[in-house]
Amino acid sequence: MLTLPQTQYALQILLGISLLIQTLEFWRLSEPQFATGVWSWQIQKYDLGHASPWLRHYFTMIYGDRLWRLHLVLRVGLILSVLLLGFNLLNVGLLFMGTLYLLIRWRGAFNGGSDFMTIVVLTGLVVVQLAQFWVDPAVAWTAGLWYITIHAISSYFLSGAVKLFYDGWRDGRAIIAFLDGAIYGPLAADSVMRKPVVAVMCSWAFILWECSFPMVLLGADWAVVWCAIALLFHFLVFWFFGLNRFFWAWCVTFPAVIYCAGQLSLVYFGAT
Amino acid sequence: MSDTLVIISIYLIFLLGTLVFKSRIISGPWLFLFRSFLPNWRFYHRVGPLPQIYVRYCVSQIWNEWQLIQPRAVRRYVDLFHNPENNLALAMQNLVEHLAADLRQIDNPEHIRTLVTYRLVLRFARLAAQKRCPDSTIQQYQFQLRMAPPFGVATLDAVVLESAPVNY
Numbered sequence: 001m002l003t004l005p006q007t008q009y010a011l012q013i014l015l016g017i018s019l020l021i022q023t024l025e026f027w028r029l030s031e032p033q034f035a036t037g038v039w040s041w042q043i044q045k046y047d048l049g050h051a052s053p054w055l056r057h058y059f060t061m062i063y064g065d066r067l068w069r070l071h072l073v074l075r076v077g078l079i080l081s082v083l084l085l086g087f088n089l090l091n092v093g094l095l096f097m098g099t100l101y102l103l104i105r106w107r108g109a110f111n112g113g114s115d116f117m118t119i120v121v122l123t124g125l126v127v128v129q130l131a132q133f134w135v136d137p138a139v140a141w142t143a144g145l146w147y148i149t150i151h152a153i154s155s156y157f158l159s160g161a162v163k164l165f166y167d168g169w170r171d172g173r174a175i176i177a178f179l180d181g182a183i184y185g186p187l188a189a190d191s192v193m194r195k196p197v198v199a200v201m202c203s204w205a206f207i208l209w210e211c212s213f214p215m216v217l218l219g220a221d222w223a224v225v226w227c228a229i230a231l232l233f234h235f236l237v238f239w240f241f242g243l244n245r246f247f248w249a250w251c252v253t254f255p256a257v258i259y260c261a262g263q264l265s266l267v268y269f270g271a272t
Numbered sequence: 273m274s275d276t277l278v279i280i281s282i283y284l285i286f287l288l289g290t291l292v293f294k295s296r297i298i299s300g301p302w303l304f305l306f307r308s309f310l311p312n313w314r315f316y317h318r319v320g321p322l323p324q325i326y327v328r329y330c331v332s333q334i335w336n337e338w339q340l341i342q343p344r345a346v347r348r349y350v351d352l353f354h355n356p357e358n359n360l361a362l363a364m365q366n367l368v369e370h371l372a373a374d375l376r377q378i379d380n381p382e383h384i385r386t387l388v389t390y391r392l393v394l395r396f397a398r399l400a401a402q403k404r405c406p407d408s409t410i411q412q413y414q415f416q417l418r419m420a421p422p423f424g425v426a427t428l429d430a431v432v433l434e435s436a437p438v439n440y
Contacts, residue, residue, distance in 0.1 A: 021353060028356040038364070038395040046388045050301045100306075107388075108307045111359055112366065116311035123309075154287060155313040161291055162317035168422075169317075177319045177423055183343045183358055214284060235352075242345055242362065244355040268276055 001220040001262030002255060004141060008086065010255035015121060016083035018248035019095065022118070023075050025245075026102060026110075030072075033105065034065055047107060063105055071098060089129040096122040114245035117155065121252050124148040142263070149260040152253035153214050156230070160210025169207060172199030183242040209233070219269070220262035227254040322420040323372035325393065329401040329413040330437065338416060340426075341400045364396055371417060375433055384433065393417075394435060401440070412437040 002010070033039045041063045048056050061067070075098050081091045099122055102110070109115045128144035168174035176199050180186040192198050209229060216223040231254075234247040303310070326338040343361035345351075351358060371389045375381065384390050397415035417433040420426035 024354060025356040025359060028354075029360055032360060038392060038399055040395065043391045043395065044388055046391075047301065047305065103308050104305050106363065107370075108305045109366075110363055113311070113313070113315060115308050116313075119308040120311065150283070151311065155311070157284070157287055158291070158313040159315050159317070161288065162314045165291065166318050168319050173423065174316070174319050178316050181322060183345045183362065184347050185344075214280070217280060238352055239347065242347075242351065242355065242358045244352045245359065247352060264276065 001266075002259045004138060004259070007145065007255045007259040008141070011121075011252065012082055012086055014248070014252045014255065015125075016079050018118065018245075018252050019079045019082075020076070021248055022114075022245060023072055023079065027069070027072050030065070030069060033068065039106070041105075044105075044107065059104075062101070068105070071101060074098075087125055087129065092122065092125045092129050096126050111243070111245045113155070114243070114249040117151070117246075117249040117253065120151040121148055121249075124256070145256040146260055148253050148256040152250065152257050153216065155250075156210045156213035160207050160213070163203070163207045164211060169203050170200075172196055172201075172203045175199050175203050175206075179240055182240055184240065206233070216257055216261050217264055218261070219265040220258050223258040223261035227257060230254070319422045321422060322426075323368050324418050324420050324426050325368050325397065325400075326416040326418060326426075327397045327400045327404075327413065329405060329440070330411045331405060331408045333411070336405075339400075339404065341397075367392055367396065368417070372419065372432070375417070381433075385435075390435075394438065397435070398438070398440070410440040412439055414438060 031037060033041065035042055041060065045056060045060055045063075048059055051059075075095070078091045078095050078098070082095070085091075096119075099115075099119060103115055103119075124144040124147040127147055128140045131140035131143055163169040163174075166174065168177070176187065176194060179193060187193055193202070209226075213226055213230075216226045230250060234250055238244050238247045325341045327341050328336050328338045330336075343358070343365050345358045345361065367389065371384075371387075371393050374387055374389050375384055378384055378387070393415065398413055401410055401413040414435045414437045416431050416435075418426035418428075418430040419432055420430065
């Protein structure tokens with residue numbers, strides 16, 4: 001079982017790494033967002049066609065090329081402050097606002113699920129920082145960590161359950177179709193994944209593991225095992241689909257999951 | 273049964289309920305931009321029609337064949353730590369999927385050309401043409417949006433949108 005300081009420290013390090021990876025990637029992707037790039041704000045600003053003129057002017061100003069890059073530099077500074085000093089209202093609040101700034105620039109999401117989970121974690125940390133004005137810090141942290149944990153469990157459970165309801169996943173055809181369409185695809189003609197029995201076994205392994213993820217709440221030991229499997233799962237997702245940010249975004253949630261599982265088993269069973 | 277177990281049970285029943293009962297889809301321009309606050313955890317849940325972009329360009333008054341533009345990459349361990357190009361390629365594919373979604377929702381298909389999604393895809397097509405023909409002088413280019421059927425391949429009759437030729 002993780003103690004609260006251990007959980008905070010693990011969260012601090014993993015979130016720092018995840019945000020740093022994202023920010024350096026955004027730095028490298030600045031050029032496609034310049035005036036002649038695909039993601040030019042000159043086009044994208046019409047997403048705000050419904051907004052008031054002053055708001056459109058404000059967004060055009062803050063999404064200028066220089067401010068964009070300046071923000072990324074400041075963001076690296078904030079991430080380093082998290083890594084070296086831990087969380088406080090200033091660095092967490094600014095990172096949260098900065099993430100919104102990044103996501104609006106990418107029309108709401110750049111990398112889908114990893115953006116969602118990053119926002120979930122930062123929202124949980126904002127809750128922690130704000131709640132400390134009214135309640136004991138330990139209570140505030142418990143609330144924030146549970147917020148992250150519930151979303152992490154929901155993400156696995158829902159992802160598994162929707163597969164369970166779809167015959168393409170149950171009979172193994174879906175996994176082959178997705179691998180063929182993936183960024184490293186298509187699968188080789190003689191790939192072992194094309195064997196129906198292998199595809200069915202892999203599909204059911206994912207479905208059952210994802211659907212059973214709420215079992216982490218049985219105790220910290222269970223949570224450690226399920227999170228270790230999750231680590232392998234996310235590595236495979238990276239390896240086959242190129243989704244590196246998912247690996248880190250979900251890793252960040254594991255300390256919260258293990259901590260909350262330990263807390264729950266203490267309350268419920270009196271032990272881990 | 274303790275309060276905690278009751279809460280967890282209600283929570284799991286609620287999650288299952290969200291899968292069984294379909295609610296009205298809420299949409300709006302601000303909701304679209306802030307959709308990260310309403311996470312959708314249904315990853316790779318169904319093999320549906322796959323929107324694909326085909327591009328062709330005109331050099332010396334001759335149009336080349338339509339070429340499928342899809343994200344493709346070489347697998348490397350280092351990408352776990354720094355993977356901007358592949359993530360950008362995946363974002364481009366998401367953009368194509370948004371265009372297909374916009375096309376389904378729009379009342380008058382002619383208005384699609386005024387949408388941000390369409391104009392961004394047009395830029396994407398220009399970039400794709402430029403990458404495939406870096407040395408020659410492209411005069412015009414255009415794109416097609418085709419819907420590949422589930423478990424199938426997009427053919428010419430799967431075209432759902434074709435841009436007019438655009439001067440390079």
